Amino acid sequence: MTREFSGLSAVVTGGGSGIGLAAARLLADRGASVACLDLDPAGVPADLLGLRCDVTDAVSVTEAVATAADRLGGLDILVNNAGTGAQGTIEANPDDEWHRVLDVNVLGVVRVSRAAxxxxxxxxxxxxxxxxxxVATTGLPNRALYSATKGAVQALTLAMAADHVDEGIRVNCVNPGTVDTPWVRRLLDSADDPAGELAALRARQPIRRLVSAAEVAAAIAYLASPLAAATTGTVLAVDGGMHGLRLPPAGPGPGRRDG
Structure with missing residues (x-):
């Protein structure tokens, strides 16, 4: 494994589990000193710095980022991974839910980036x-609120990349498909037919399985790496082919393929 992050320091929000923890672990394995910021950092391994942070609270963000920079001796990489989900059409979520999810998914990126x-x-x-x-680029049913926030994150990424390129700060984003994370598993567990829902999630991705957190972490590490110094303003899909491929459904029959 390469050690291209040796001597660099990174902050990962939402670093207590799932994609965030996988990314933090990979950055550390490649030489970085890493702080995981999370509402509940109890699951952060001892070799990583776990700090409590609420991305909806400007004071909490400022204090956590300052502590991380102080403890790590600076800050070179920021992974804005903290987020929350929402289901339903535009009729399903009341205004206060729209405000809450936008506050986490969009303004959370703003607050942490501003502090960093x-x-x-x-x-x-x-x-x-x-x-x-x-969902920033592909319309999925019953994801109106979540899609709106992620569309905003993609647009924000490109705007930030333009704003800070002359300062030598690269800004990119990764667009995962459906990832096998604790959050997705909790959604499945609450469904009327968890096995059927899991099969449907697998079927809608051309690779016919969920994306792994490790696969998203690898994309994050690439975009964060000094080896990608010419890459900025880039949207990297790790979605099992959802955005670019249109394949026939799995199963027997003319024009179909084996699942």
């Missing part, structure tokens, strides 16, 4: 990677 920028400007390898979603 003074530290990133001092780095010669500064990079921000935002965790977005395939």
């Amino acid at each position: 920028l003074p530290h990133l400007r001092a780095s010669s390898a500064a990079a921000i990677v935002n965790t977005c979603s395939i």
